[in-house]
Amino acid sequence: MHLGVFEVLGPQVGGTLSWPHPRSAGANFTSLDHWVHLAQVIDRAGFTFLFLADTFGYPTADGELAETAAARGINFPTLDPAVVVTALARETERLGFVVTSPTGLDHPVQTARRFATLDHFTEGRIGWNIVTGSAQDVVAELFGHDEMVLHDERYAMADEYVDTALNLWEGSWEDDALVVDRAAGLYADPAKIHRVSFEGRWFRSSGYFASPPSPQRTPVLFQAGTSERGRAFAARNAEAVFVQATTMDATAQAIADIRAEVAAHGRDPQSVTTIIGVTVVVAPTHAEAVARRREFEALQSDEIVAALYSHNTGIDLLSLDPDGTLEQVLGRGAAGQTGQTNITRFTGGDGEPAKTVREVLDALRGRGTRGFAITGDPVEVADGLERILDATDLDGFMLEPVFAPRDVEDFVDLVVPVLRERSRLPQVPTTGTLREQLSGRGSAHLATDHPGASRRARPGGAEPARTTASAPAPAGPPRQRTTPGSDR
Known part of the structure; x- marks a missing residue:
């Protein structure tokens, strides 16, 4: 199984209250050392990635910042996760990092350059969690937009957004365009760097992508939506899907639906890695774990x-x-x-x-936006994880910490050895780029059946202009200002 940790650069995750508890260090989220420690713990334990959620939004009541959110630290405040990743990559050896970034607030060119930079500086260990946003009514007001864009239209925009970025990552530089020949004084071969163009309903771009190809070229494409439109988006674009479900039957059905839609797009349905969230409270004994879970639940309220x-x-x-x-x-x-x-x-x-x-x-x-919940001793937790895997065609889990980082450390110390004994985790953690670790294909680049692979620059001249299939190009300037909304 693949293991990750779901985190946010805020006091706590999941929209639940935990930071005041003595076991939690969540209030230290503004400290770089806090994140370095967590990353190093799961890197050594063989986790595949650290998933960093993000949003510009916040809970409101009657249009104002919700008093409970501010007082209790519920999805407020937050920091920018992309900024911390390069420091964490330097302090780890093989751990991947998945960064949430919305489609629409920046132009795709800005997003493409940001992730190309992160892919270079992490040596190919970066993923993009593609979202159309969250709390979109709040974000619309915050960014000065006239109105919120509706759910399905945001996904149509997101398809174009991703297409534009893929054009840049895959289409501008040929594989051997970068020369760096000191004796000849030749940095790159101009004949192998091509203008790439995209023209759609909402986005357009034409020019040369100034960032040289990174180890993966395109970051691993994650998506976290299981609405009908979200599944369609995932089937077309995603290499990994964070499935939003809280029962085994619903999880199995969601995964089956996603794989069927992936196949309908001409892609290998097993090439998509499926992940769910799980809140694990583990202790040496069942009674200790239950007592610890009750301490967490006692902090929660209707507000x-x-x-x-x-x-x-x-x-x-x-x-x-x-x-x-x-x-x-x-x-x-x-x-x-x-x-x-x-x-x-x-x-x-x-x-x-x-x-x-x-x-x-x-x-x-006590659940918030969390997924499954497992409480018990190490064997009970391992049994619970295995039952979910076997019943759902799932590929892995993201731990959603309660008292971070202590409960992650408990999982590493108590549960990981059991999973290794059962051959659910390799004895020696895998290495390579994030895409290689997730896919097992031995290639750092997009699979050949992914739509983005067809955009790869070919020898012999510039690629033709790419347009999206989702909508015709407009007669006038495209509307490049969009408002994100939750893709869940």
């Missing part, structure tokens, strides 16, 4: 749940009738245009009734 849910979905649960369902607000304003997975899981279907607001609050208390 914390509501702040997180508002951030993720645009719905203020505490303003609704607790005996009613989410239908009382869906279709009004921003409600339902973000966090669709975290809405549809409570709206019923397939013979199941919709949950009341009170039931939603109870279901999310």
Whole structure:
């Protein structure tokens, strides 16, 4: 199994409260040493990657920063994760880093250069978690946009955004364009560097990509959405998918759907790595683990749940009738245009009734946006992880820390040895670029059946202009200002 850690440069993850607990060092998130320590711990343990979530948004109530969010540190404040990655790469040997970056706030050229730089400085250990954003109504106001762009349209924009970036990474430099011949004084062969062009409905670009090819050329493409449109986007673009599900049946169905759509795009369905989040509380004995989990749960409240849910979905649960369902607000304003997975899981279907607001609050208390939860001794935790793997066609897990980094250290000390004994983890951690570690293909570059591979520069001249299949090019200047929204 692949292992990662889900983190955010903030006081705590998952929209739950943990930083005040003595076991948590979350309040130290502004310290570089805090992140270096975590990265080194999981690097030595053989984890595949550290996943750094990000958003410009924050929970609101009546259009203002939610008091609970500010007072308790619920998805507020945050720092920029891309800035810390090069320092962490220097202090680790093989660990990959997945950085969340939205489609739309920057032009694709800026994003392409940023990730090319990160791929160079990490020696090919970088991934891009592609999101259309979160808390998009907040972000629209923060960035001075007139209005929020609706969910499915954001994904259409994202397809173009990724196409434009792929054009730059793959299409501008031939493999042997970089010469660096000191005797001849020749840095690069101009004949092997090509103008690349893209013209779509929302984005256009024409010119030469100034960043030389990095070890992977294109960062490993992650995506974290399991809405219908999110799955379609993943099937076309993603090499790894963070599946948003909390039951084995739902996880298995989501993975099956994603693999089927990947195959429909002419790609190998097993080439996509599927990951879910899991909150593990482990201790030497079952009783100790249960007691520790109860300490975490005692910190939670309805106000914390509501702040997180508002951030993720645009719905203020505490303003609704607790005996009613989410239908009382869906279709009004921003409600339902973000966090669709975290809405549809409570709206019923397939013979199941919709949950009341009170039931939603109870279901999310202590869980937030976290995935599965396993509490127990080392053998119980390993058993639980294996059961999920065997029942779902899953490829791995991201630990969503409760009391970071102590519970990650506990997992490394107590559970990793059990998983190695069972051959679920290699005795010697894998090495290479992030793409090589995830795919096992022995190639640092995109698979040949990925759409981006067709954009690779070929000898003999410039590549033709690329256009997106999602929409015709506009008659006038493209609208390059977009507002992100949650792709979950």
